[in-house]
Amino acid sequence: MDYKELANLIFPNAKPISYYEDKYKVRDLKEGAVVSRFAPSPTGFVHIGGLYQALVARLITKKTGGVFFLRIEDTDQKREIENGVTDIVNSLKDFDMEPDEGMVSDTEEKGEYGPYKQSLRKDIYQAYAKYMIEMGKAYPCFCSPEEVEEIRKKQEAAKIRPGYYGVWAKCRNLTLEEMAEKIKNGENYIVRFKSPGREDRKIKHKDIIKGNVEFPENDQDIVIIKADGLPTYHFAHAVDDHLMGTTHVIRSDEWLSSVPLHLQLFQELGFKPPKYAHISPIMKNDNGNKRKLSKRKDPEAAVSYYKEEGIPAEAVKEYLINIANSSFENWRRANPEKSIEDFDFDLNKMSVSGALFDMVKLLDIGKTVISKMSAEEVYNESIKWAKEHDDELLKMLEDKEYSLKVLGIERGNSKPRKDISKWSDVKDNIIYMYKKPEEYDFDKISREDAKKVINEYLKIYNENDDKDTWFNKIKDTAEKCGYAREVKEYKQNPEKWPGHVGDVSTVLRVAITGRRNTPDLYEIMNVLGKDEVISRLQAI
DSSP, X not given: OOHHHHHXXXXXXXXXXXXXXXXXXXXXXXXXXXXXXXXXXXXXXXXXXXXXXXXXXXXXXXXXXXXXXXXXXXXXXXXXXXXHXXXXXXXXXXXXXXXXXXXXXXXXXXXXXXXXXXXXXXXXXXXXXXXXXXXXXXXXXXXXXXXXXXXXXXXXXXXXOOSSOGGGOTTTTOOHHHHHHHHHTTOOOEEEEOOOOOTTSEEEEXXXXXXXXXXXXXXXXXXEEOTTSOBOHXXXXXXXXHHXXXXXXXXXXXXXXXXXXXXXXXXXXXXXXXXXXXXXXXXXXXXXXXXXXXXXXXXXXXXXXXXXXXXXXXXXXXXXXXXXXXXXXXXXXHOTTSOGGGSOOOGGGSOSSOOBOOHHHHHHXXXXXXXXXXXXXXXXXXXXXXXXXXXXXXXXXXXXXXXXXXXXXXXXXXXXXXXXXXXXXHHHHHGGGTSOOSOOOOTTSOHHXXXXXXXXXXXXXXXXXXXXXXXXXXXXXXXXXXXXXXXXXXXHOGGGOSOBHHHHHHHHHHHHHSOSOOSOHHHHHHHHOHHHHXXXXXXX
């Protein structure tokens, strides 16, 4: 019995690895082109940290003329959730981050390096596992889960490092004949990697983000093929990243401790390892303590939250790039109209520690993003969001011509309005253009005095006035009602008047909209039209 015979006994139908090495050709890309991937598991909702990693990978591939692909790592099928793959695909679509290759729906894919679902690549993994056994670098393990658990308990009791390694690797030193005998007898087994590592030796590694790191070598004989014939993540990612030509693995820093194992697997398989970039997690301030954004505690951890709230995808991406590269904010200030893909994104400039998530900052970016949109764009996005989330807003927007005028107020000028940060803000921001006010707060002016101001103004109101004439008439009204015609006059002699022209315009604003703060009142009155303006003013 030799290793090759043992490998044939375990994987009799597996093709030689040369078949796959020939099938998946080396990518024909220009020098320096980065090939990277988003490789989530369909075991829960898409986390904002996952989108963050995908965005970074996509930016770096686009910058270098490379390839960004979506691979679904679904080998842990017990934990897979319904529509998990669809949710992942749709999340990338929602943020205009569709991959160059990979899954484009639950069942469809594009690209020459598929299948892009790991569960469909079983034959490939078994071919490479067979190769490892032939080389004496892997072996069948017949230990039951109960026996492995017993080993762990003994290690804990002895206060030594847990795992299947060294003297604890019971099946490692079985003879080839003993292994073959057990297989022929129908005993259950898995396949383990035969690690050549020693914990007393160190490996040095240069991570693109973390810099130089040092670890003990891996000496664990990890499982590479499970009882169901599917691989573990560690083995599958090594085979896939090799065959798919991945040059850069961009992933969460929780995987940093796996680097010794992963580099060892690449080495033992005879593959060139990719470069690793381990991204720090997005953190949250929790009563003065920093912690990771939690799937359980924080609604904003789920990518779906941003769609439900109607925060523009562009704003979320701008915010995440801002977290990733601090130089982005100054770049954006200098290049307000450019696409984020024009930004010279640099992996080396990413923070070693986790950035704090700041919803206020994100919503502020949302205001800027929406302020640059045309009324038509705001209308279309509002309708799209309302169809899924707000029937009342949808009904309000039925009259498109009128709604475009409403949304066009203070839009398209040098200092556009910045009162809408997300689509869920729209209704509250414009509802007074569709409904008469029900309450009035004139602040320091009594309702009786407000009526006097309004009655005086109604005498001279003309819907055809240009803006200067309109404002001069408000000044005339202020003067007739005993208020200062100019704010600066009032400030010089505040005892002389009960208020100034600004207070008079506030009376009109409150009477027409029910609010003390709105966009430009002249534009609001023009959009509402003469009859509605008079009706609202007379209602006081």
